[in-house]
Amino acid sequence: MSALSFDDWELPSPPPSRTLSPPPSPSSAATPTAAPARPATPTPPAAASIPVAPTLAGNGGANPALAAVSVGDKRIVNGKGDINQLAPFKYAWAWEFFLKANRNHWTPLEISMAQDVHDYHHRLSQSERHVFENVLAYLTTSDILAMRNIGLAVMEKMSAPELQIYQARQVYEEALHTWTYQHCIESIGLDQQDIYNRYRVVPEIHGKIALANRRLEKVLRSDFDLTDRANLHEFALSYFFFAVIFEGCWFYNGFTPIFALQRRGLMKGAAEQLQYIMRDEVMHCAFGIRVIRELLAEEKLTLDPAALRLLWDEAEAAESAYAGYILREPILGYNAELHVQQFRFIANRRARQLGIAEPFPGAENVLPWLDEQANLRKEKNFFETRVTEYQTGGALAWE
Numbered sequence: 001m002s003a004l005s006f007d008d009w010e011l012p013s014p015p016p017s018r019t020l021s022p023p024p025s026p027s028s029a030a031t032p033t034a035a036p037a038r039p040a041t042p043t044p045p046a047a048a049s050i051p052v053a054p055t056l057a058g059n060g061g062a063n064p065a066l067a068a069v070s071v072g073d074k075r076i077v078n079g080k081g082d083i084n085q086l087a088p089f090k091y092a093w094a095w096e097f098f099l100k101a102n103r104n105h106w107t108p109l110e111i112s113m114a115q116d117v118h119d120y121h122h123r124l125s126q127s128e129r130h131v132f133e134n135v136l137a138y139l140t141t142s143d144i145l146a147m148r149n150i151g152l153a154v155m156e157k158m159s160a161p162e163l164q165i166y167q168a169r170q171v172y173e174e175a176l177h178t179w180t181y182q183h184c185i186e187s188i189g190l191d192q193q194d195i196y197n198r199y200r201v202v203p204e205i206h207g208k209i210a211l212a213n214r215r216l217e218k219v220l221r222s223d224f225d226l227t228d229r230a231n232l233h234e235f236a237l238s239y240f241f242f243a244v245i246f247e248g249c250w251f252y253n254g255f256t257p258i259f260a261l262q263r264r265g266l267m268k269g270a271a272e273q274l275q276y277i278m279r280d281e282v283m284h285c286a287f288g289i290r291v292i293r294e295l296l297a298e299e300k301l302t303l304d305p306a307a308l309r310l311l312w313d314e315a316e317a318a319e320s321a322y323a324g325y326i327l328r329e330p331i332l333g334y335n336a337e338l339h340v341q342q343f344r345f346i347a348n349r350r351a352r353q354l355g356i357a358e359p360f361p362g363a364e365n366v367l368p369w370l371d372e373q374a375n376l377r378k379e380k381n382f383f384e385t386r387v388t389e390y391q392t393g394g395a396l397a398w399e
């Protein structure tokens with residue numbers, strides 16, 4: 001694929017092949033106690049939400065708890081396989097995501113912020129400082145929320161270990177992102193009490209976080225029973241909101257104002273930090289889209305179009321209000337209208353990747369430089385901010 005379109009991938013249609021899903025083996029079918037299905041009335045909650053591994057403290061081959069399970073028993077959720085058996089893989093693509101994620105490793109300490117300190121205090125206008133601070137404030141709150149959602153809600157509901165192991169990496173990456181924002185905030189000397197409270201006191205920032213909390217609140221419960229079809233649909237919608245909108249649109253779009261500064265030679269260290277984060281987030285979104293496609297196919301589930309429409313509309317309204325606040329005064333080369341139009345363009349891209357109708361037909365790519373700007377290619381070494389180089393850091397590709 002083109003180096004300029006690292007995020008503009010599309011999965012082939014029709015939905016993914018299920019040839020890796022042989023029917024359950026006779027041995028597994030005969031031993032349902034090896035990994036019991038989620039009970040319809042899950043009590044206690046913690047035990048009900050995760051398929052359990054068979055005990056090894058039996059009496060040799062006579063103990064049915066030691067019977068083998070089959071790769072065909074794995075499912076995205078509600079699986080009957082063994083959560084402690086990594087392979088054989090049913091979802092080999094998930095393992096590939098894990099391997100590729102490990103090629104994008106950095107720490108925020110490796111990128112020099114010295115010029116950013118000078119830029120912030122001496123080169124940015126008042127309006128540009130307003131944009132920079134509030135983008136950081138939104139992003140850092142969002143990444144804490146992302147870490148908690150994956151680690152406490154989504155991961156435990158996945159019933160194949162190759163899915164969980166990528167999400168374990170994702171939890172770490174979200175923490176790394178939070179560290180990165182904190183490193184920027186500390187380096188530049190911003191008031192932490194002020195920055196971390198912005199989402200609580202600024203309604204336009206609070207609106208996006210509150211919407212996320214509302215969409216994710218119920219599925220955060222460990223006793224959320226996914227054998228119930230209505231709950232399963234709600235989980236799929238929530239995961240859609242999180243992976244496609246929150247990570248795939250809001251994060252992607254969220255970095256853009258800083259990239260607009262970077263294009264003018266400002267805040268280059270912070271922007272490079274965000275380029276590394278963006279590569280993670282694009283992978284998080286791609287993984288989530290793949291999970292949703294597999295989940296819908298496995299469960300013969302269709303996302304309700306009216307519910308999807310509401311999600312898109314709520315997300316657009318929250319993004320518009322947010323843009324109106326952070327860009328209440330336009331900065332050179334960037335304004336609120338461009339920000340919202342770009343949200344709609346990226347939303348259409350995500351819909352195509354998922355194989356559903358575009359929510360904003362006709363939305364134009366008003367920031368044609370964004371994909372190139374976001375694509376960190378160290379061979380260009382364009383800003384030379386890196387203190388050290390990772391050999392693997394410049395060669396990431398996932399399609």
Ligand SMILES: [Fe+2]
Pocket residue numbers: 143146173174177277281
């Ligand atoms: Fe993140």
Ligand SMILES: [Fe+2]
Pocket residue numbers: 146174247280281284
């Ligand atoms: Fe993420």
